[in-house]
Amino acid sequence: MAKHLIFLLFIFVVMACTRGTKYSDETIKNELRAPSYPLFSLHPQVRLWSSADKLTDRNITFTNGKAFPFVGFLRVDAVIYRFMGSEELPMQAIAPMAFDSEKWEGKFTSLMPEPGWEQPGFDDKYWQLGEGAFGTKDKREVKTQWLSSDIWVRREVDVDPYLLEHRKICLRYSHDDGLQLYINGKQLVNKIDGTASNVKVEIPDSILDTMRGGKALLAAHCENKGKSALLDFGLFVDEPEILIEKVAPMGKWQGRYTTEKPDETWTTATFNDSTWAEGEAMFGTEGEQDVHTPWNTSRLWVRRKVVFDSLLVKNKQLCIRYSHNDAIRLFINGKQLVSSGFKAKNDVRAEIPDSIVETMKNGEALIAARCENWGGKAWADFGLYAEPKEAVQKSVDVQATQTHYRFKCGDVELKLTFTTPYLLNDLKVLSQPVNYISYQAKALDGKEHDVAIYFEVDPHKTFRAGQTTQIYEKDGLVLMKTGRENQKLWVDKEKDAPGWGYLYLGTKDEVTYAQGDAAEMRTHFMKEGSLKEMRKSNEKRYTAFAQELELDSEFPQHLTISFDGLYTMSYFGEDLFPYWNKEGTKKIEELYENAEKDYKEVMAKCYAFDRRLMEQAYLVGGKEYAELCALAYHQTVASFQMSETSENEMLYFTPLVGTVDSYYAASPLFLYYNPEILKAMLAPFFYYSESGKWNKPYPAHDLGGYPFVNGPGKGADFPVEEAGNMLIMVAAMAEVEQDVSYAEKHWETLSKWANYLLENGTDTKGQMNAGSFVARCPHHANLSVKGILGVASYALLAKMLEKQEEADKYLTAAKEMSKEWEMLANDGDHYRLAFDRPDSWGQKYNLVWDRLLGLNIFPERVIEQEIAFYTTKLGTYGCPLDSETNNVKAEWSVWIASLSKDSVQFRKFLLPLYLFMNETKTRVPMPDAYHVSDKGTLTKYWGRPVVGGYFIQLLEKKLNESK
Structure with a gap:
């Protein structure tokens, strides 16, 4: 309780401090250990994440898990610290x-x-x-x-x-x-x-x-x-020369050895090994390649004395690299570093911890090894190396539009911020495929320091064959451009591959840059602190930027990253440009000019937006709810892109246009922030029905996928599911805006769908529904709830349009349908999963709209009885979707929680979801389906926009305030 009071107090302090301030980098700290941390989001297929707790643990990846090598080093007084990406280099x-x-x-x-x-x-x-x-x-x-x-x-x-x-x-x-x-x-x-x-x-x-x-x-x-x-x-x-100093390398070296068991002090520097034999590494089975000293006994003890420059202890990270078959134990100055299993391994790296490095400050080390031979081939080798230091990550903080890292690099702190300025209340900023990576250095000791930053990217590892990369200057900009050569419109039909379009990285700030061998560029930066006078190279795959940092600056320096997708899709025969270039006449340099000019203003807006989201979400759902919403916002909005048709109709869509039920799940976020965006999401489905291309009395499930949007996909229809979804979303728009003109524009279509639900919405028989990814379930009770509430939503819209006769007719029908539903679904202390399945149960998450829209179609006892029953089914990570599965659906879990009458019950359903996100070992972008068990394993669904459904609690507050 004390922790939450402190969090609430901090919110009010931040609100008081930031009102009227144009720019403030204050955040309300998000303590969630995200399953994956969002870094860049430039296009639904060009979203980049860090799937590790530390940014240095591995390369960042796309949503599909493919690596995107992006490495960062900070140079502080000639000492190098790696703060981002993997140090490994390919040939x-x-x-x-x-x-x-x-x-x-x-x-x-x-x-x-x-x-x-x-x-x-x-x-x-x-x-x-x-x-x-x-x-x-x-x-x-x-x-x-x-x-x-x-x-x-x-x-x-x-x-x-x-x-x-x-x-x-x-x-x-x-x-x-x-x-x-x-x-x-x-x-x-x-x-x-x-x-x-x-x-x-x-x-x-x-x-x-x-x-x-x-x-x-x-x-x-x-x-x-x-x-x-x-x-x-x-x-x-061969053998990329990364910034590693071979202090005492593997290979040929002299050491002392014995096959007789020594006394316990044999691992220490003071041990007298004068009676041991002298041999040359590698030690192993006679006749094996690279073996210089034969060893055929079951055990071997080896000692190697090393003398080195003591400055390495301060300036570099020391590590041991070793090879062995079968087992090996390694000691440094009497302290054990390695105890291996019996599997053969080559060139294994073991970082030497501070507790052992402390014993090496005088520039001397005794490396001792006990090696075992269990028959067959045997070998053992080890050496001492010095690598660039790894920055100490002090914190990571995920906000709605930004992810912030802080690192300790010797006596300097580095703040690194990845900004995706997708602000739903600012269409200009939202529509631009531009992100920023910002950085500030602060002295921790109050002294002057020489500080420079280095970024290196290898896009060829990710984009498919045919990639070219060039770097050029234009109008004060320095830009890297990378993409496939000779791209032709709509040739590439692969949906899940970031090969279409061009990726750009650059800035107007003063930087040095180079293209060449990554190892060579890193070495040059380590020595010089810049990339000036870097040797010209035929290697064009790697690109690097270096920049001198102003210590203790009030505002960060930055790089800008953007993506030009050329076209968004072929939309029913019309080739659409992205919204920022809707006429097809703008050049990427113009986009960059605007992005650079607006940088400070956009950063201020993003900080303010992030604080406001955390404040509002905390007040309606608590700390954990706020932290989940921040991550869900980024993932949801980054799943879409924006276009405009030749008739000036705005479109907002995922690469697979739809599905309608996924838009329905995400809709609370867009209803809360900007219903106009939701209208742009639904526009293609109204167009498809009203153009005569689709003559069925219900909406299409989806309209096909990137790059060709010509009609429904290959899957089955979801008649009641999608008709109910459309009617509910349009009614919610009208309630949020207190404006029914959008419904009036599409009234004929909405009427057709409402009539379909009137006839088919109670018993849906064998129809597909949003839960069919688990298993088909005829006569589905939750699908019926949606059908009934779709009819009631139409009644609400009719009332707002002053069509009283229609309103009365459909409202009466919905109430009669609900009575029939209760009779068919009743199973004693709960309601069935399906009408024909006694002793079954399933979440009725669609009931949330009965309360939010004030429809009052289902008796309150139905909701209370269902919620009470779900509490008996809660597992470690939540409540399963129904009695037929142990799958939890994250967004529906939040909707169920929102059906609760009080905050205690709300948290009872929310906290298992938070626990899963915080503990899952499967490091992927925010999952929306996983198993309820202690292991919390995943299904195949992650990184999707459906987590926008988390905003249902905030939407309820907004709707209550508008009434």
């Missing part, structure tokens, strides 16, 4: 492989060529041009079919001479079946038979010498001896 591609979802082309023939076909000077002008990989359709990477017995492929590659001088170069290849592969006429691979996937082979100096001129001819002959065929190959830079 730099000189000539990529289709295996990595990259695009490459080569000339090929299936006819045996003349001798010398593998030589650089061979005339291949009559060979065909094809896209790799080559093979049969059953291989995922194949782009050019190859069905003959043999294929010959030639591929010309430009090689940066710098890489030949400074880096190891390797070839990677996949084949099925036999393969001969040459570089500049010299054979490197010769496989008579068999198959292999993504094999790596280092290129010897004798072949590298032929590439000094900057050219390489990769030539391959592959045989197809069976049903499957595959040929894929590329040239790469």
Whole structure:
């Protein structure tokens, strides 16, 4: 109770402090550990999340889980701290492989060529041009079919001479079946038979010498001896040089060892190991590759003394890397760091904690290992490395339009904010696919510090083959543009892939930037604190921005990220542009200009909006409700995009236009903030019925999916479900706005749907409903509630339109239908899931609208009896949807909670939902369906807009105030 009083007091303090203030970065802290933290939301298919508690634990991902490498470093007085993204780097591609979802082309023939076909000077002008990989359709990477017995492929590659001088170069290849592969006429691979996937082979100096001129001819002959065929190959830079100092690396090193069990002090630096033998790593089974000291006993004890620069303890994160088979225990200065299982592992990383680092301050360490050999092959190796430090994440705070992080980087605090300014009360800002990443540095010790920030992005990892990235300056802007080449309207029909359109990242602030090898750019930034004078590179996949930070500034610096989807959809034959560019004449630079100009004002609006949402939600539902609503707002609004038809009708839609029942679930949020947006959501369904394209007496379930919206999808109709949904939503709009003109505009259509419900809304027989994702259930009682309330909603609209005769007719009918419903559904102390299923039960969440709209169709005892029964079914994470499943539906759980008469009962239903979101180990964007058990496992539904239904409690307050 004390905690909640403190939270309430803070709300009133913030309200008092921020009134009349143009800009304030105060927030009402959200303490929810989100299943996934929203970072960027630029398009329904370009939403990016952090699925870890710490921003450094892994790369951020799209909603579908695909990684988007976006890395951040802060440089404080020449010491580097990683605050975002993974430190791991893939190989730099000189000539990529289709295996990595990259695009490459080569000339090929299936006819045996003349001798010398593998030589650089061979005339291949009559060979065909094809896209790799080559093979049969059953291989995922194949782009050019190859069905003959043999294929010959030639591929010309430009090689940066710098890489030949400074880096190891390797070839990677996949084949099925036999393969001969040459570089500049010299054979490197010769496989008579068999198959292999993504094999790596280092290129010897004798072949590298032929590439000094900057050219390489990769030539391959592959045989197809069976049903499957595959040929894929590329040239790469081996072992990316990330910012790791090899203090005492693995490989060849001298240490002392024994096979006799030593006394207990053997792990300490003071132990006398003069009687131990001296050997060279790696230790292992004689004859194994890289083994230098044979070891055939069951146990081996090894000691390795290391001396290093003591400044590394302060400036770098120290770690051990090790390989072993079978088990290994590792100690540093007498303290145990690793105790492994018996499974063989190679190049494992173990971070050295502060408690052990403390013993290494003098620049000396004794690394000791006990290794075990359980028969068969054995090996053991370990080394000491120094890496960039990881920033200490102090907090994360999810708000409706922003996610805030705070990090400790030595003596400097970094505040990092991801802003998605989707403000439903500001259509201009809402419609622009623009996000900001803002950052401020503050001295924790009151001293001056040299601080710079670095961001690096690799969009090629996510977008499909054909990606190009360029960076350019225009009118004071520095912009990175990335996207597939030569995009053609509506060619790409894949719905769940962020490959359509162009992603931009840039700013008007003073920054330095570069394109090149990520490891090289990071190293340059570490040394210089900027990307000035960065070496020009042929590598164009990675892009980086660096910026000097003003310490203790009042306002943050920032980068702007945006997405130009080119078109939103083909809408019944009309190609629609996004709303911000509805005439199709604006350039992305103009969008950027506006975004940069409005940055401060938009940030102020977002902070104010976030505080207001938390204040309002807390007052009607408590702290946990407010925190859930903040996360639900972001996810819901980010699921939509906006367009306008040639007849100036605004549209607001998800990639699958509909389903109507998902819009119904999300509607409380839009009814609360801006009913005009809900009208834009429903507009396509009215158009489809009123245009004559749809002649059924109820709405379509959905209208198809991106990019072609031509009519209903492939699924079944939901007649009562969607007719009831439409009528209820339109009635709710009228009540919120106290304006019935929208209903009057569509009265003929609404009347048709109401008449359908009049005839079919009580016993819906075998019709589909929103709960059918669990199982089909004929004669569904909750679906019937919706049908009946749809009729009553029509009566309410008729009354508001002063059509009293119709109002009386449909209101009377709805009340008669409810009486029949109660008789059919009654099962003693509750009401049935289906009329023909005694001893069943199911949530009647649709009843919430009877109270919200003041319809009073169902007796209050029905609601009270149902709520009392649901409390007996509550599990760890909530109340199941019905007696046929253990699935909880999150949005309906909040609607059930809202049926409660008091706050205590409301919280009884809400807190299990909050607990699930706070504890689930499945880190995906906010789920809306999961199992009620202690494990709380998920179904397949997450990241959807239906969580807008959480705002039902706020909507009830708004409706009560309007009456």
